[in-house]
Amino acid sequence: xxxxxxxxxxxxxxxxxxxxxxxxxxxxxxxxxxxxxxxxxxxxxxxxxxxxxxxxxxxxxxxxxxxxxxxxxxxxxxxxxxxxxxxxxxxxxxxxxxxxxxxxxxxxxxxxxx
Amino acid sequence: xxxxxxxxxxxxxxxxxxxxxxxxxxxxxxxxxxxxxxxxxxxxxxxxxxxxxxxxxxxxxxxxxxxxxxxxxxxxxxxxxxxxxxxxxxxxxxxxxxxxxxxxxxxxxxxxx
Numbered sequence: 001x002x003x004x005x006x007x008x009x010x011x012x013x014x015x016x017x018x019x020x021x022x023x024x025x026x027x028x029x030x031x032x033x034x035x036x037x038x039x040x041x042x043x044x045x046x047x048x049x050x051x052x053x054x055x056x057x058x059x060x061x062x063x064x065x066x067x068x069x070x071x072x073x074x075x076x077x078x079x080x081x082x083x084x085x086x087x088x089x090x091x092x093x094x095x096x097x098x099x100x101x102x103x104x105x106x107x108x109x110x111x112x113x114x
Numbered sequence: 115x116x117x118x119x120x121x122x123x124x125x126x127x128x129x130x131x132x133x134x135x136x137x138x139x140x141x142x143x144x145x146x147x148x149x150x151x152x153x154x155x156x157x158x159x160x161x162x163x164x165x166x167x168x169x170x171x172x173x174x175x176x177x178x179x180x181x182x183x184x185x186x187x188x189x190x191x192x193x194x195x196x197x198x199x200x201x202x203x204x205x206x207x208x209x210x211x212x213x214x215x216x217x218x219x220x221x222x223x224x225x226x227x
Contacts, residue, residue: 043221044205091157099162104156
């Protein structure tokens with residue numbers, strides 16, 4: 001069964017600290033993995049998208065890694081800011097007969113405190 | 115660039131009524147997606163279109179839901195008749211192609227009483 005798990009479910013850190021969010025998946029055939037940031041009351045915003053051959057991709061203070069062998073990804077946030085408080089969603093897409101099938105993780109709720 | 119535009123932002127209606135949600139994708143984007151988000155189930159893909167053609171509607175929960183894309187700049191998601199369990203936030207997203215980053219609208223918060 002295609003599935004995406006994320007940990008932790010929620011996380012509280014102090015402003016300026018680093019943190020790492022985890023994503024494990026059992027999706028095949030793998031097409032790509034995406035990280036989204038969703039602020040409360042807003043739509044998700046794309047942070048990174050990685051294909052099978054990519055193992056690291058950065059977007060400012062956000063760095064995503066992908067280990068296709070162990071089917072794990074992480075999102076590292078450096079020098080956190082109050083505006084990083086949001087839900088972070090991992091999405092893995094698989095190729096199917098129609099094109100792509102998107103499997104969503106439940107998200108990690110990050111709170112950055114001053 | 116105005117981004118993906120959804121309307122209405124909020125909708126409250128009684129069960130049994132027809133509900134129509136609207137979406138204007140980003141100009142030039144060829145793929146359009148409809149999602150539903152609830153606390154219990156998270157984000158779920160309902161249907162997506164490529165070049166105005168429905169590609170995968172396997173996520174549409176039942177026949178009460180229908181989606182159309184009559185042209186490249188407009189799509190609708192219709193629920194008829196609506197039920198309280200349809201209450202959720204419905205997002206529309208678009209991208210250049212199906213494997214490119216998706217740009218989401220701010221959603222329609224739907225409450226069925």
